[in-house]
Amino acid sequence: MDATRTTRQLEETIDNFEKQKIKDIKNIFSEFITIEMLFHGKALEIYTAAYQNIQNIDENEDLEVFRSSLYPPDYQSRLDIVRAISKSPLQRTGSLKSSLKTVQVRKFKCQITV
The missing domain is CATH 1.10.287 (Helix Hairpins)
Structure with a gap:
């Protein structure tokens, strides 16, 4: 009987350990994924703003400024x-x-x- 009770307690301890390990791993991966989503979401915002700024460049005006810098005033x-x-x-x-x-x-x- 003593061996059976000890075996049962050991099985419960192992089960509790496994449950806690699964909860911890789940929390760690959830936090990691949340942080990664925030990082990539912010990166997407920055890339979107950069893309919009690039699209707003007036090529003709930029070329005119460049040309005027090549030829200084008389x-x-x-x-x-x-x-x-x-x-x-x-x-x-x-x-x-x-x-x-x-x-x-x-x-x-x-x-x-x-």
Whole structure:
């Protein structure tokens, strides 16, 4: 009798172990598959957005931008722009001197009129 009872307890322990093992494996695979589905779902969203962005590319406009980058503006017109924006140091000094003379003359005139 003792051997029979021990055998039954051992069989129950083995059965419980197998049940728990099957539940654990089921949970592990379920979590793994859920995580993989989330990963691939997110990847699908990103690929969909990338596909839509590629479809929205205007080939003619892109080609026009590319062509305009190949041929920079005319050198002479760029030089004119630079000349208009900045003056040489000699021109700056001259204009500074003339503006100082104007200020001095104004002060002098003010003193005369007073």
